[in-house]
Amino acid sequence: MIRFYSNARTIKSRKNTSSVRMSGHVVESAVGLNPAVRPLDWLLGTWESDEPGQGSFPTIKPFRYNETLHFTHVGQPVINFMFNASHGESNKPLHRETGFIRIQPDTNNVAFIIAQNSGLVEIEEGELDGQKLTLQSRALARTSFAKQPFVQQ
Secondary structure (H helix, E strand, O other): OEEEEOOOOEEEOOOOOOEEEEEEEOOOOOOOOOHHHHHHHHHOEEEEEOOOEEEEEOOEEEEEEEEEEEEEOOOOOOEEEEEEEEEOOOOOEEEEEEEEEEEOOOOOEEEEEEEEOOOEEEEEEEEEEOOEEEEEEEEEEEOOOOOOOOOOO
16 A cells, blocks of 8 residues: 655655655646646655655675655646665665556546556555555456566555
C-alpha cells in the first residue's frame, strides 16, 4: 500500500517497512493541466528523500539508498511519474519505475499503472481524499526472465 500526504510530505514505502520523509518542488509546465487530473496537482514536481532509506535482502549486505520521484503532465488526462532509487554513498542507480496515474471520471477512484526496470508491472487502485492518496495492489505481472525473487500474484 502507498500513501501520499502532501501536507506532511511523507511517502510510505511500498514494502510497508518505513515512512520516508520527502521534500518537493514544483516544476512548471508549458501545457495546461487536464481538468481530469486537477485533484492531483499537489503531486506535480520533483520529490526527493530527506534521509536515505535502508535496504536489505537475504543475498546481499544491507545498504542505504536515496529516492527521487518526478510527477509531470503533458495535458493528457493522466499524471506521468518516474521513480529512481540510487545507492546512498555511490549514487549508483539501483531501481527505476515509470508509469501513469489516472482518475476515474466523476469519482475519487485512482489507478497507478507502474512498470519497473526489473521486469515487474503492477496496477494499484484506491481513493483520493483531498491530498491523501491510498492505493492497494490489484494486479502484478512479470517477464518470464525477470530477476529473482519472483513476484507472484
